[in-house]
Amino acid sequence: MSKKSYYTAEGLKKLRDELRQLKDIERPRASQAIAEARDKGDLSENAEYDAAKEAQGMLEMKISKLEEVLSGARVIDxxxxxxxxxxxxxxxxxxxxxxxxxxxxxxxxxxxxxxxxxxxxxxxxxxxxxxxxxxxxxxxxxxxxxxxxxxxxxxxx
The missing domain is CATH 3.10.50.30 (Transcription elongation factor, GreA/GreB, C-terminal domain)
Known part of the structure; x- marks a missing residue:
């Protein structure tokens, strides 16, 4: 269960915009970086691939955390x-x-x-x-x- 947090309409919009940016722009960019690294050959010794996978994991964690915050967000009247x-x-x-x-x-x-x-x-x-x-x-x-x-x-x- 998510914790309730209170925001102004402006603050909530900023959070939603950040989430949209992460999902619509950063996520495809991370997938593209993984695909490019994979095309370079042997994955067992490919540091670029490992770094791209790590970056994707961090991005997904950030998206998940932001979604959790938004699920408990309330606008203050x-x-x-x-x-x-x-x-x-x-x-x-x-x-x-x-x-x-x-x-x-x-x-x-x-x-x-x-x-x-x-x-x-x-x-x-x-x-x-x-x-x-x-x-x-x-x-x-x-x-x-x-x-x-x-x-x-x-x-x-």
Missing amino acids: ESQLDTSKILVLSKVKIKNQTNGMEMNYTLVADGEADLKSGKISVNSPIGKGLLGKSVGDVAEIQVPSGIMKFDIVEISR
Whole structure:
């Protein structure tokens, strides 16, 4: 049984596009590489054939894993989410109590996390520490260097 994971419509489309790319383009390319290596003769000492078979196995494993993720994927309806507390897809502004630095993050599913664009996973230490908090709350988050405290300044969608 696959694990349920929640995505935005955009994130789910990206996963489906990746799967389509792997199946429609990469899989035939891997089969072609095996066929070309097979045509070169003796398979018992053909490193090119072994490498092509290994690459195909890795590709099939990746396809299988992506299909499993997609089978448990659910799209989040943002209009149904409560904006009074931090949930998946919440945009939050937090302030570090130690240095006063303010940060903006959007909490997303693991597959959509991208720190450069301000998207952090709900399963990351900060994401877990923020879930369920409201404006005015203090999130105490365990990090390798100790406990960091963040003031929840703003929550939006």
